[in-house]
Amino acid sequence: MLSWEQSPSMALMPRERAWVEVNLSAIAHNVQQICRLLSNQTALMAVVKADAYGHGATTVAQTALQAGATWLGVATIPEGIELREAGIHAPVLVLGANHTPEQIRAIAHWKLQPTLCTPRQALIFAEVLAERPQSDPLPVHLKLDTGMSRLGTAWQEAAAFAQLVQRLPHLKLASVYSHLATAEDPDQTIARQQQQRFETAIAQIRACGIHPPCLHLANSGGTLSDPTFHYDLVRVGLAIYGLYPAAHLGATAKLKTALQVKARVTQVKTIAAGTGVSYGHRFVADREMCLAVVAIGYADGVPRNLSNSMEVLVRGQRVAQIGAVTMDQIMLDVSTVPDLQEGEVVTLLGQDGNQSISADDWAATLGTISWEILCGFKHRLPRIAIGQALSDSVSRRYEG
Numbered sequence: 001m002l003s004w005e006q007s008p009s010m011a012l013m014p015r016e017r018a019w020v021e022v023n024l025s026a027i028a029h030n031v032q033q034i035c036r037l038l039s040n041q042t043a044l045m046a047v048v049k050a051d052a053y054g055h056g057a058t059t060v061a062q063t064a065l066q067a068g069a070t071w072l073g074v075a076t077i078p079e080g081i082e083l084r085e086a087g088i089h090a091p092v093l094v095l096g097a098n099h100t101p102e103q104i105r106a107i108a109h110w111k112l113q114p115t116l117c118t119p120r121q122a123l124i125f126a127e128v129l130a131e132r133p134q135s136d137p138l139p140v141h142l143k144l145d146t147g148m149s150r151l152g153t154a155w156q157e158a159a160a161f162a163q164l165v166q167r168l169p170h171l172k173l174a175s176v177y178s179h180l181a182t183a184e185d186p187d188q189t190i191a192r193q194q195q196q197r198f199e200t201a202i203a204q205i206r207a208c209g210i211h212p213p214c215l216h217l218a219n220s221g222g223t224l225s226d227p228t229f230h231y232d233l234v235r236v237g238l239a240i241y242g243l244y245p246a247a248h249l250g251a252t253a254k255l256k257t258a259l260q261v262k263a264r265v266t267q268v269k270t271i272a273a274g275t276g277v278s279y280g281h282r283f284v285a286d287r288e289m290c291l292a293v294v295a296i297g298y299a300d301g302v303p304r305n306l307s308n309s310m311e312v313l314v315r316g317q318r319v320a321q322i323g324a325v326t327m328d329q330i331m332l333d334v335s336t337v338p339d340l341q342e343g344e345v346v347t348l349l350g351q352d353g354n355q356s357i358s359a360d361d362w363a364a365t366l367g368t369i370s371w372e373i374l375c376g377f378k379h380r381l382p383r384i385a386i387g388q389a390l391s392d393s394v395s396r397r398y399e400g
């Protein structure tokens with residue numbers, strides 16, 4: 001058998017111990033599938049916060065824009081700056097709250113668009129932006145709290161908030177938005193109540209003669225569950241990465257997961273019955289066993305709570321991970337895999353042959369959500385883009 005240095009397919013892979021593979025064709029496919037659910041009046045914002053949920057913000061942003069998204073959403077100013085430094089000119093909404101003069105100057109300098117959550121925040125923005133009176137007014141997005149109890153002004157106070165922003169110099173009202181707390185719940189009672197409150201707030205804003213040019217409410221759950229949540233813009237994260245917010249939303253669009261996590265076998269050995277494996281000997285072999293050491297661990301984002309309760313794909317077979325997950329390495333029972341070689345690649349998340357393991361599987365074992373799994377992979381794992389690369393014409397387009 002060829003070692004990985006010699007094998008032609010392995011030669012296409014970087015010689016990393018472990019990595020995250022990001023399929024850009026899947027991202028493009030998911031964006032197109034989501035766009036298909038939207039009317040011509042609704043735009044798509046690709047939410048690329050947290051390094052595009054671990055997929056790599058710039059490559060995902062470029063791919064999503066090419067495939068039909070027209071907005072980008074980030075949580076923080078540095079995340080927005082990263083997109084600008086990559087030459088991306090699409091509108092970028094900063095979803096988090098920012099108040100300090102340094103933050104406000106950075107937002108204006110990098111042409112990011114801020115979320116305003118309170119009247120006080122609007123006043124600070126107007127004051128800091130008065131330093132540059134010659135510039136165009138800054139587009140701002142008003143956040144209403146309709147039931148999430150996170151950021152935003154209480155929906156009952158929306159009209160006064162909008163009037164204040166309308167009056168302030170240097171600010172231009174770009175949108176009014178809110179965020180759903182239970183969009184993926186099959187029981188839509190709470191989401192409907194939030195929607196009612198949102199619409200009441202918008203009606204009150206309009207009654208003051210203010211007509212927000214854009215309204216938005218839906219995350220992935222809202223986007224997949226009901227077109228009445230769509231308004232002028234949908235803010236989609238999870239679904240772009242190919243995961244469903246809940247199983248019952250799987251029928252709406254055919255999504256493909258974009259992320260795979262792979263690592264190399266670094267040693268293969270036989271252990272005798274009765275041998276303990278890894279820290280604490282939380283696994284003891286009940287028979288002679290062939291064991292593989294794989295170069296990935298919790299410092300890469302493999303949750304230690306998966307110890308002894310995860311499977312890994314090896315040559316298209318599911319094998320058990322055994323013993324405690326350590327910082328840099330895990331062990332597998334590969335007794336069913338003949339003649340496994342050092343350097344072979346195993347798949348922790350993703351597909352191999354007709355087997356696959358998803359972030360939803362890990363989330364179910366851990367009692368968490370797929371969002372947290374995706375965001376958990378550390379930067380020690382290089383992100384390797386596979387699938388469709390951007391054409392020259394497209395990359396030029398975003399270089400302005």
Ligand SMILES: *Cc1c(COP(=O)(O)O)cnc(C)c1O
Pocket residue numbers: 047049095179218219220221235236237238239245
């Ligand atoms: C993260 C976020 C989203 C995207 O949520 P998904 O469930 O991943 O689609 C949308 N809107 C806001 C305000 C967010 O913070």
